[in-house]
Amino acid sequence: MKAELLAALREAEEYVSGQELCERFGVSRTAVWKEIRQLREAGYRIEAVQNRGYRLCEAPDSLEESELESIRRTTWVGDRIVCFKEVDSTNTKAKQLAEEGYPNGTLVIAEQQRAGRGRRGRGWEAPAGAGIYMTLLLKPEIEPDNASMLTLVSALAVTAGLRSATGRPVGIKWPNDIVMNGKKICGILTEMSAQVDYVNHIVIGIGINVHNESFPGEIAHMATSLYLETGVHYQRAALIEEIWERFERYYDIFMQTQDLTGLTREYNACLVNLHQEVKVLDPKEPYEGKAMGITPRGELMVDTWESRRLVSTGEVSVRGIYGYV
Amino acid sequence: MKAELLAALREAEEYVSGQELCERFGVSRTAVWKEIRQLREAGYRIEAVQNRGYRLCEAPDSLEESELESIRRTTWVGDRIVCFKEVDSTNTKAKQLAEEGYPNGTLVIAEQQRAGRGRRGRGWEAPAGAGIYMTLLLKPEIEPDNASMLTLVSALAVTAGLRSATGRPVGIKWPNDIVMNGKKICGILTEMSAQVDYVNHIVIGIGINVHNESFPGEIAHMATSLYLETGVHYQRAALIEEIWERFERYYDIFMQTQDLTGLTREYNACLVNLHQEVKVLDPKEPYEGKAMGITPRGELMVDTWESRRLVSTGEVSVRGIYGYV
Numbered sequence: 001m002k003a004e005l006l007a008a009l010r011e012a013e014e015y016v017s018g019q020e021l022c023e024r025f026g027v028s029r030t031a032v033w034k035e036i037r038q039l040r041e042a043g044y045r046i047e048a049v050q051n052r053g054y055r056l057c058e059a060p061d062s063l064e065e066s067e068l069e070s071i072r073r074t075t076w077v078g079d080r081i082v083c084f085k086e087v088d089s090t091n092t093k094a095k096q097l098a099e100e101g102y103p104n105g106t107l108v109i110a111e112q113q114r115a116g117r118g119r120r121g122r123g124w125e126a127p128a129g130a131g132i133y134m135t136l137l138l139k140p141e142i143e144p145d146n147a148s149m150l151t152l153v154s155a156l157a158v159t160a161g162l163r164s165a166t167g168r169p170v171g172i173k174w175p176n177d178i179v180m181n182g183k184k185i186c187g188i189l190t191e192m193s194a195q196v197d198y199v200n201h202i203v204i205g206i207g208i209n210v211h212n213e214s215f216p217g218e219i220a221h222m223a224t225s226l227y228l229e230t231g232v233h234y235q236r237a238a239l240i241e242e243i244w245e246r247f248e249r250y251y252d253i254f255m256q257t258q259d260l261t262g263l264t265r266e267y268n269a270c271l272v273n274l275h276q277e278v279k280v281l282d283p284k285e286p287y288e289g290k291a292m293g294i295t296p297r298g299e300l301m302v303d304t305w306e307s308r309r310l311v312s313t314g315e316v317s318v319r320g321i322y323g324y325v
Numbered sequence: 326m327k328a329e330l331l332a333a334l335r336e337a338e339e340y341v342s343g344q345e346l347c348e349r350f351g352v353s354r355t356a357v358w359k360e361i362r363q364l365r366e367a368g369y370r371i372e373a374v375q376n377r378g379y380r381l382c383e384a385p386d387s388l389e390e391s392e393l394e395s396i397r398r399t400t401w402v403g404d405r406i407v408c409f410k411e412v413d414s415t416n417t418k419a420k421q422l423a424e425e426g427y428p429n430g431t432l433v434i435a436e437q438q439r440a441g442r443g444r445r446g447r448g449w450e451a452p453a454g455a456g457i458y459m460t461l462l463l464k465p466e467i468e469p470d471n472a473s474m475l476t477l478v479s480a481l482a483v484t485a486g487l488r489s490a491t492g493r494p495v496g497i498k499w500p501n502d503i504v505m506n507g508k509k510i511c512g513i514l515t516e517m518s519a520q521v522d523y524v525n526h527i528v529i530g531i532g533i534n535v536h537n538e539s540f541p542g543e544i545a546h547m548a549t550s551l552y553l554e555t556g557v558h559y560q561r562a563a564l565i566e567e568i569w570e571r572f573e574r575y576y577d578i579f580m581q582t583q584d585l586t587g588l589t590r591e592y593n594a595c596l597v598n599l600h601q602e603v604k605v606l607d608p609k610e611p612y613e614g615k616a617m618g619i620t621p622r623g624e625l626m627v628d629t630w631e632s633r634r635l636v637s638t639g640e641v642s643v644r645g646i647y648g649y650v
Contacts, residue, residue, distance in 0.1 A: 092424060095424065095518070096424070099417060099420065099421070145470075148521040151521060175521075189520065190520065190521060191518060191519065191520050191525065192517075192518070192519050192520075193420070193516060193517070193518045194516065194517050194519070195514065195515065195516050195517075196473040196476060196500075196515060197637075200516065312522075
């Protein structure tokens, strides 16, 4: 009942009486008191005032199931939340859970990743407690060919969530890097298990730099954190909630057409490359042009002097000509 | 050294002396004798004649690592062989091993599957000892879009292997069912774990009915076994070897172009649907036409009265108009 108790404390404008809590959960005053004590031990500052009751003054930056569930407002994302102190990678863990039968919407969250992974087997820095390392498990009825577009849906959800939480300009570097001031703040790794014409499951891994105060030399010029950009230590659970609420909305729109038709306008509004000169690192023949936004399939439209070209997701990398983005 | 000893016994035209075996493996006569005894206990009939040595008279229908390795002639398929008495499904097991870092070419084989799977989560009958239940793990450098064609490469390898072993007509029902006399003798289930533009791994599961003497009523009209068709109880290890030897050859050809350009002729020669009237169960609008073979992408060309249509692998089912196939 820890999550429900936390939710009740949060819901209350001011104090909530012990009596009310007892009745609500059908337990004794001692039981309520025991839970309160455990929450305090976990870092929650809870005031108790004679004849008034309990009041939640401050919550720790917790990624416990109880904290996440107490603030959850999503419909199906996070129906099952599985939290770990440490995993190899949340994607690997989510894939295991998928094979074990965990349902659509399961959310895997870890305080630390021993072997965080980026695209194509690259590493991803994931120090303990500094970031959000989470993976959503999906078992959607879609064509395998449409799965990669979910990466862009996720990028949009993260961007909108971080914009709302921070009030700062957060943008997308096509296809799915999230940037602030030209530096990367979030990476997304989508993986799929599929048969020829049937998706077994999709995992969407999201890594966000939240509290990091510095980055190793070789990536310092291109990585940043919410703290470095804003000076604020955001509560990770609240950010997670912001992101998945938006994800559910965008996901519904995506599923209507199984493509990005209903999301291109919003995506392009977040696109830092929009109307910028970019270099497309096509392995056959690199070329330059102006990025004109995405198509409903998530391809980047790049206008060269001669013609419009469509860059497929992930097929090549796109670099801004001026600066990193 | 069991596999090596078996290989030496098989290699020998007639008898191979104990002395020769001792020298070859650098062990004592007692050690050789101990291995011989263990092989006999495992069902091998090995003659021992004074002053001549050992002779292998008969081998059991074993799926032990030692048996498989002693007859292995492939180059890289089966570099690692992992055998189980019983698994949920060899595909599931192979996917686990892939995540644990097992290499390209690992072969998973089981005597029995508790939860054998067909396409789209359908079941697959896999009684103990009656069939071959195996999965090959691949980590190829190919585009995810090209992976589904490996199912057709595998179908070709199974067909060629079974034709060679039995001398009987074995055919392919597009895309990847293997049939004898119009009944299914083998199913193939290919699954892939991929990122947007990067294949993590592919597993190719192959189930072959070998010794089955009957099938449950509801599938009896469309399923058969090698034994039912030929009256012969084939050694499963030898069939496995026949199949993967051919697979390696076809795989090389596939990888040259990453499509079926070099294999369409051979595939079409095995295609039982070729030049037959077929019904394409397109969910939008079923239609009939004549199957004209596959394209280099593995699509089935179907000529209707008006035009040629291309049927994508797995997108729809194709039924012969006359009979099951």
